[in-house]
Amino acid sequence: MAHSSMNGPRPRRPGVSRRAILKGMGGAAAAAAATPAFRARAGDKVNLNVLLTNIPWTDAILSTVAEAYNAHTGGRVTITGEQMPYESHYEKMVLELSSGSSTFDIVTSDTIWIRQIVNNNWVTGLEPMKAADPSLPDLNWGDFLDGPYLFSTFNDERWAIHATQSTPVFVYRKDLLEDAGIDPPPLWNWDQYRDAAAKLTKNGVSGAAMLLGGQDACMGDWMFRVMGYDPNPPGNDFLLNDDAEPIFNENNRGVRAIERMKEILDYCPQGVFNFDYPDGPPLMQEGKAALVVHWLDMWPGLDDPSISKHAGNFGYTISPTDNVSQHMVAGWGMFISAFSEHQREAYEFMAWMLEGKAYQLFREAGETTLIYKPDLVDPAVKAEIPLLEVYDDINDYKTTYTAFPPYKVTNAAEVQRLIYEEVIAAVVGEKSPETAMQTAEDRVVKALRG
Amino acid sequence: MRERYGPWLMLTPCFIVLFVVGIYPLGYSLWISLNAYHPTNPSFPQGFILFENYVTAFFDERARHALGVTALFTFSSVSLSLVLGMGIALLFNIRLPGVAIARALILIPMLVTPIAVGITWRIMYNPELGVINYLLRLVGLPGQGWLGSMNQALLSVIIVDVWQWTPFMFLILFAGVRSLPKSPFEAAAIDGAARWQTFLYVTLPMMRPVIVLAVLLRAVDSVRTFDQIFMMTRGGPNLVTDLASIYLHRVNFKFFDIGYGAALSWAFLILLLAAVIAFIRYTGFLRRATEAG
Structure with a gap:
């Protein structure tokens, strides 16, 4: 400022200054560096x-x-x-x-x-x-x-x-079944599951466990039962058919699944209504429950003696069913x-x-x-992970895979939540299973706004 | 000119910050509440719907249920922590050895992150593997379902809230007790008042402004409780602990029904403000505070 006031404006050089060229190069480099392709x-x-x-x-x-x-x-x-x-x-x-x-x-x-x-x-x-x-x-x-x-x-x-x-796996305590004189059938049905749960409930051990406190976990317990009633036609996901109509209670299967859940409540541990995924493995590892059906990915530590008191005593097979043997995958x-x-x-x-x-x-x-x-197919891997026995049973019993609902809709988490609220209301006895399923259908239709 | 606009100029940065972090988000949420807004479900109806979300909220059975649970939770938790906080404040007002250390220790629950509190209590409440049922069984009592019981879940989460926030009540009430003038107590002693009479007719009336303040702060905080409940029950079993904050979280972050979630938030906010104003008017808190000031 003082310089220019004393000597007048500096004469402008012709063409582009070196500083301008450097500034231009710098800007171009920065812009190029900012592009993902560069x-x-x-x-x-x-x-x-x-x-x-x-x-x-x-x-x-x-x-x-x-x-x-x-x-x-x-x-x-x-x-x-x-x-x-x-x-x-x-x-x-x-x-x-x-x-x-x-x-x-x-x-x-x-x-x-x-x-x-x-x-x-x-x-x-x-x-x-x-x-x-x-x-x-x-x-x-x-x-x-x-x-x-x-x-x-x-x-x-x-x-x-x-x-x-992941797929549902039926985890059971082989030693407790043997002690109770229960000979495990090749493919269980839910009557046998309930009767075994009743017989095994003693000495501080609950015959069965469910995880009713978590939305996804409780939906699993319900769906493991729903999937055993009717074959799932191609294109359906057990929730909606191709015309986007609710089908989860078709032939009353939603209601029957709830009744199947209710009939084992007396043989479940206290607090079953708040159990979520993290609560399942400790129950089995500590020997607090004898039977449970839940997702395969929940049980990695059951046969590890450093964390599981009953390692080596667990048997694994496919989920019980009332009619058809279908296995959801996730x-x-x-x-x-x-x-x-x-x-x-x-x-x-x-x-x-x-x-x-x-x-x-x-x-x-x-x-x-x-x-x-x-x-x-590696025998060493199968020996190391006994849980994989479930895949042998899936092959042996010609069990078919089906998709886990409600995967087809954009707002799957919301739809799952609405059904969960109704299922749990029926399981705790606040609503009849029929009312709960009717309400669930109404709420799901309303939730499919798109 | 400078004198006229100078102060406003100096205040401008504050106004800008206030607008950006306070007024704009509030205004935006109000605007969103007047819209159907499903950012994660593009095929759903979107756009301006005036008060439709508010009408839906009015008839929303789940929202009414959540409001009722919140009211019960807040009333129970604040009442219990007030009684306990007052009792501990009076106890610690007595000069006893070790009181200073105990006073510091009693504040610890308040300092623990609510998420950690939720996880810890969830483990302790576990009916099969938790320490609480273990201790009950040790003395020959039957274990309870706690968080997994339809009848005990709300009580269980209230206990946790009381455990964590009684120290806060104690802190305020203890400061109030310590600041009371001595002469009325001396007069009561000379008149031969019993301890309970002194408490009822001297301590409580003089403590009233402090109690009202403590209840007000605690109640507003209790209404907003989220973290502990989310970790312990997520509103279950069967919605018995489904506080408004849990329901709002579900509508906003599970259903991503942002317009409706905003409307619910505003509806709850208006109800809370109405309750606070009614409480202040009923207790005459502002008048007394002004008189005292």
């Missing part, structure tokens, strides 16, 4: 952030799988993630994705939430990506169980890879976020996972809901 081409280190829940395979993703993939990419790609408890996972997932956040490159989703994230275009499908860019590596689907892909296949294209497949899928800045790297990571090594690492981390076929 970062991908630059060969810089990339971090893939994964939204996970807190079960054994997700521990592996953050440790052994991350290390193996980092080594595989020569240190170029690192894997990090955030583990959420089951109930909070849904909220976190929806809040992140609905806000268009790029925090997570890969999101994991329970099967019943998948329509919500797909219908909102929050994820990018794997096979659509491959179709758009043939230079991407091939995906090896052949070595994996097909069950979970019921949920993540749209227009004949697979949108996710699945980390696990599990966790892994999707590429539509907002990820590293979609190609995420795809490559998943393609690498499908080569199989990652799934072996899942198993080594304690995961029991395996879907990698070589694991499922």
